[in-house]
Amino acid sequence: MPFRLDDYIDSDVAYLAGLIIARGTLEGSPQRRLIVEFPYSSLRATGVALSFDQEHSIRLGLNDIRERMAELLDTDIQIVRHTSKIDFVVTFIRNNMIWRNILLLTDGATSFPHFTVPTVFFDPELPTDYTLQFIRGYGDAAGNVRKSNLYVDGRHRVRLDVLNYSTNWELPVSICRLLQDRLEIPIHLISWGHPNLGRDFREHQINIFAEVYLGIGFSFDHKQRILEELAAINAKRVPYVEPRPCPGVRAAHGKKPKNDEESNSGRLDPRLVGEHFDGYWEICKRLGCNKVPPDDGQITLEFVDETSGDGEE
Amino acid sequence: MKYSSEREMYPGVCVWLETFLRERHRRSEVKVCDGSRKSLARLITDNGIHKRMPPEWVSWDIQVDVVGFVFQKKYTVTAFVECKNSALTLRDLSQLLGYSRIALPRYSFLISPQGPSDSLRSLLMSFNRRDVLRFDEPAGHLPRSIVVAKWHPPGESIDWGTVIADDSFRIGRL
Numbered sequence: 001m002p003f004r005l006d007d008y009i010d011s012d013v014a015y016l017a018g019l020i021i022a023r024g025t026l027e028g029s030p031q032r033r034l035i036v037e038f039p040y041s042s043l044r045a046t047g048v049a050l051s052f053d054q055e056h057s058i059r060l061g062l063n064d065i066r067e068r069m070a071e072l073l074d075t076d077i078q079i080v081r082h083t084s085k086i087d088f089v090v091t092f093i094r095n096n097m098i099w100r101n102i103l104l105l106t107d108g109a110t111s112f113p114h115f116t117v118p119t120v121f122f123d124p125e126l127p128t129d130y131t132l133q134f135i136r137g138y139g140d141a142a143g144n145v146r147k148s149n150l151y152v153d154g155r156h157r158v159r160l161d162v163l164n165y166s167t168n169w170e171l172p173v174s175i176c177r178l179l180q181d182r183l184e185i186p187i188h189l190i191s192w193g194h195p196n197l198g199r200d201f202r203e204h205q206i207n208i209f210a211e212v213y214l215g216i217g218f219s220f221d222h223k224q225r226i227l228e229e230l231a232a233i234n235a236k237r238v239p240y241v242e243p244r245p246c247p248g249v250r251a252a253h254g255k256k257p258k259n260d261e262e263s264n265s266g267r268l269d270p271r272l273v274g275e276h277f278d279g280y281w282e283i284c285k286r287l288g289c290n291k292v293p294p295d296d297g298q299i300t301l302e303f304v305d306e307t308s309g310d311g312e313e
Numbered sequence: 314m315k316y317s318s319e320r321e322m323y324p325g326v327c328v329w330l331e332t333f334l335r336e337r338h339r340r341s342e343v344k345v346c347d348g349s350r351k352s353l354a355r356l357i358t359d360n361g362i363h364k365r366m367p368p369e370w371v372s373w374d375i376q377v378d379v380v381g382f383v384f385q386k387k388y389t390v391t392a393f394v395e396c397k398n399s400a401l402t403l404r405d406l407s408q409l410l411g412y413s414r415i416a417l418p419r420y421s422f423l424i425s426p427q428g429p430s431d432s433l434r435s436l437l438m439s440f441n442r443r444d445v446l447r448f449d450e451p452a453g454h455l456p457r458s459i460v461v462a463k464w465h466p467p468g469e470s471i472d473w474g475t476v477i478a479d480d481s482f483r484i485g486r487l
Contacts, residue, residue, distance in 0.1 A: 011473035068474055127336040133473050214467035219474050228467070 007104050009120055012072045014130040017105050017118055018137020019065075019088070021171075026110040032092040032099055036141055038062065039085040047226035048147050048233060054222075058086050061220035065140070073098055113165035117174040121182070131182050132216060138175070140219050145210065145227045154237045156230035157188060158213040160206040164193040169269035172204045173287045176246070180291070185212055186245035189280055194268075195261035196277045209243040210234055248291030250281050316426065316466070319398040323347050323379060325469035326394055326424070330381045333420075334392060338383045341390075348380040353416065356380060365389045367417075375412045381420075392420040400430035401461060406445070409459055413448035421448065421459045428463035428475055437461065437477050446479045 020026075023037040040054040059079060065088070066077050073090055075098075080087040092099045105118045121131050144159045151157060162172050172190050179185040191197070191205040210231040218224045256278050265273045271286050281289070316322050324347075331345040348356050353373040357363050363370060365388045381392035393416070395409045401423055413421045429437070436442050449457040458479030465472040 011476075015474065064474070125339065128332070129336075129470060129473065132468075132470070136474075215469075217465060217468055217472075231467075 007101050009126070009130060011130055011133045012068060013101070013105075014121070014133040015137040016069060016072065016102075017121075018134040018139075019141050020102065020106065020137075021112065021115045021117065021134075022138040022140075022142035023112055024106075024115070024141075025112065026102065026106065028110070032095065034090040034092070034102065036088040037085050038088065038141055041084060045222050045226060046146060047229040050222075050226050050229050052222035052226075055081070055086070057220060057222035061140075061222070062086065062088060065219060112163065113167050115168065116171060117178060121178055128183060131178055135175070135179065135183065135185075135216050136219065139213075139216060140223075143218065143223070145213075145218070145223055145230060147230065149207070151188065151207075151209075153241070155234045155241075156210045157207045158210055158227065160208070162204040162206070164201045164203050164267070166265075166267050166269060169204075169272065170287050172206055173284050173289050175206055176284070176289070179206075179208070180245050183215075184245075185215060186243045188243065189246060190284060192280055192283050194272070194277065194283060195259040195264075196256045197280060197283075198256075200261070201264075201267050212243050246281070246291070247293035248281060248284075248289060249293055250279055252278060254278070316398050319378075319396055320349070322396045322398065322426075322464065322466075323349065325466070326379045326396055326464070329470050330379055330392060330394055334381050334383050338385070338390070342384045343381065344384070345379065345381045347378070348376060349378045350376075352376055353380065362389065370416075373416055375415060377409075377412055383419075391416060391418040392422075393418045394422045394424060396464070397423075397425040399425060400427040401425050401433055402430050403433055403436070406433060406459065406461070410445075410448055413459060417449050417457075419457070421457075422471065423459055423461045424464040424471055426464045426466050429461055429477065433461070434477075443477065443479045446477075 019036045020034065023039070025035045027033045027035065038058050040058060043054055045052045045054045045057060059081070062079050066079065069090070070077055075093070076091045078089040080089055105120070106115055107118070109115050120126060121134055139158070139160055142161045144161065147156060149157045149159055160175060162168060162175070176187050176190060180187055185208065188207040188209055191199060191207060193199050193202040193204050195201070210227055211234050213227060214231050218227060256276070258276060261267070262276055263274045269287065272283065275286065277283050327345050327347060331343060334343045334345070344360065344362065346356055346360065351359070353375050354371055357366060357370055362382055362384070365384070377393045378396045379394040383390040383392070393409065393412060395405065397405055406423060409421060409423050436445070443458070446458040446461070447456040448459060451457070456479060461477040462471040463475040
């Protein structure tokens, strides 16, 4: 192959990496285990007309994923039910190449608060379908599609969640770069779990319009069917609007009130401590987004700031 | 999203195959054609790409839906995609196996939005007969196998989670 990478990667490995970075934990003892959590906060997954039993649907979908991963990992995989999540548990008997390769992908980190996007996915030589599989894996574990995630104009969106820890604030920006720069999938906005933006320290949410996310899709049948339903509604509801990528800078929408939690060094990335932000993109910039609009017209494109908390669940 | 005919799939499959080949052969020129209306030999003649083809190319009186060519220094690599707008059957597989045995492409895909039929899936997975997908066994190398997969219309790509082939390692590095 023409590309040279640090270690083995293919579409299945990329998919597994997505699952791990989203909700994975690597335990070294007493037994080497990889645990990926598939949480469900409500009993039913609902679209507009569609509705599915979450637990049942996740368990069904996990069987297909288990089949795919069994071929890759050649080891014991269990599906363990809990009250509000299902664990996908992979056990490794030895410190084999697969286990070492996973640790190489996570750069030695062992739990999702500490994971970043593996550098291999930014390699320009890497086929884009591997990157797409990484995002699909991420979305299968940490993506939500439901009718309540509406933009103010009535369009439905998919949300990729990043749980809020002081150690992983850069992850949403990295995922955004992968989507926009590598896959040309436009991001609508990132709803940061930051006190200035009205969401305290709740999870960060990467919002993508449903019709755009169809290009990635879900491996879970219930999520995929809801996605297709909501994408079709978007096409009817706002037929002439083509989602545009986040330009990197937006027009200011007034000042946000000061908040004592702006200095909470226990919850914030060091680059954000003591700083005040009036727009989501200002946080992105501080965390490494280097995107700039090609012209000022991009900045003033119609955009409604939802970060006061309005319009969110 | 559904296709009203198989032909509707071709433009999207052409774009996907071109990207697939370009990203795996970055230093070579790539050309992808809709081959559904003429024989492979005619396609090669009409496009003037017979150099670095094996001498028997003139005999390739077969029609493959989408064909890709990667022009390398010493030889031309070919890729086949056979598209169906219904569940894939043993008959579909047999057709592409025949074509692949003749022209020995580097890649050979059998795709449909519905994926394999129950009987084909059963043969390949339940009875573990993925050996029937092999079409070439080059000396000193792993065999080359047909890739059976679901086509993902919204993403205009094969659904990598559904891939079935004889040798996973080879698929992995596809």
